[in-house]
Amino acid sequence: KQEVTQIPAALSVPEGENLVLNCSFTDSAIYNLQWFRQDPGKGLTSLLLIQSSQREQTSGRLNASLDKSSGRSTLYIAASQPGDSATYLCAVRKSGNTGKLIFGQGTTLQVKP
Amino acid sequence: GAVVSQHPSWVICKSGTSVKIECRSLDFQATTMFWYRQFPKQSLMLMATSNEGSKATYEQGVEKDKFLINHASLTLSTLTVTSAHPEDSSFYICSAPRASGTHEQYFGPGTRLTVT
Numbered sequence: 001k002q003e004v005t006q007i008p009a010a011l012s013v014p015e016g017e018n019l020v021l022n023c024s025f026t027d028s029a030i031y032n033l034q035w036f037r038q039d040p041g042k043g044l045t046s047l048l049l050i051q052s053s054q055r056e057q058t059s060g061r062l063n064a065s066l067d068k069s070s071g072r073s074t075l076y077i078a079a080s081q082p083g084d085s086a087t088y089l090c091a092v093r094k095s096g097n098t099g100k101l102i103f104g105q106g107t108t109l110q111v112k113p
Numbered sequence: 114g115a116v117v118s119q120h121p122s123w124v125i126c127k128s129g130t131s132v133k134i135e136c137r138s139l140d141f142q143a144t145t146m147f148w149y150r151q152f153p154k155q156s157l158m159l160m161a162t163s164n165e166g167s168k169a170t171y172e173q174g175v176e177k178d179k180f181l182i183n184h185a186s187l188t189l190s191t192l193t194v195t196s197a198h199p200e201d202s203s204f205y206i207c208s209a210p211r212a213s214g215t216h217e218q219y220f221g222p223g224t225r226l227t228v229t
Contacts, residue, residue: 093134099145100162101218104156105156106156
C-alpha cells in the first residue's frame with residue numbers, strides 16, 4: 001500500500017530564505033507526482049507535476065525534484081515571501097490509468113516578513 | 114489553465130437532511146472525477162472515483178449508500194450526502210484529470226459542509 005510522508009509538518013522561516021520541503025513515498029511504481037498549494041479553507045492549486053521519467057520541474061521560484069528509485073521528492077522555494085505562506089501537499093499517482101492520487105499530510109509553511 | 118468548479122462553496126444543513134454538491138469541469142471533458150474529504154488540519158482522503166456513464170468506485174470504508182455519486186455527463190459529477198449527521202461535517206473537494214498529456218489533476222475550490 002502506497003504511503004506518502006511529508007517532513008517537516010510545519011516550518012517557519014524569515015522572508016527571503018531559501019527552503020526545501022520533503023516528500024517520500026513507499027512504492028516507487030508511480031505514474032507521476034504533483035505538488036500542490038492549499039490556502040486555509042480553499043481548494044488545491046497545482047504547482048508542479050513531475051512525470052516518473054523526469055528528474056525535475058521548475059516554475060518561477062519553485063523547483064521540484066524526483067528520485068523515484070529512492071522514493072523521494074523535494075520542493076525547493078527560492079527567496080521565500082510572506083505570500084508563500086500556505087500548506088504544501090505532495091501527491092503521487094499510481095501506475096496505470098486509475099488516476100488516484102495518494103496525498104501526504106502536508107507541510108504548513110509560514111514566511112515571516 | 115483548466116478549471117474545475119464546485120457548488121455550493123459552503124452549506125449548512127440539519128441532521129437527517131440530504132445535501133447535493135456539484136463538481137463541474139469548465140473547459141475540458143472528464144470521464145473520471147474524484148471526490149475527496151478533508152478534516153481540519155488533515156490531508157485529503159479519497160472517497161470515490163466517479164465514472165461517466167457507470168457506477169462510482171468507492172474506497173474501502175466509504176458507505177456508498179450514504180455518499181451517492183452520479184456522473185451524468187462529461188462535465189458534471191454530483192455527490193449527495195444522504196441523511197447527514199454532524200460527523201459528516203467536513204470539507205469536500207473534487208478533482209478531474211485531463212484525459213490526455215500529463216493527466217494532470219485539477220481540483221475544485223471545495224465545499225464546506227456543516228451539519229447541525
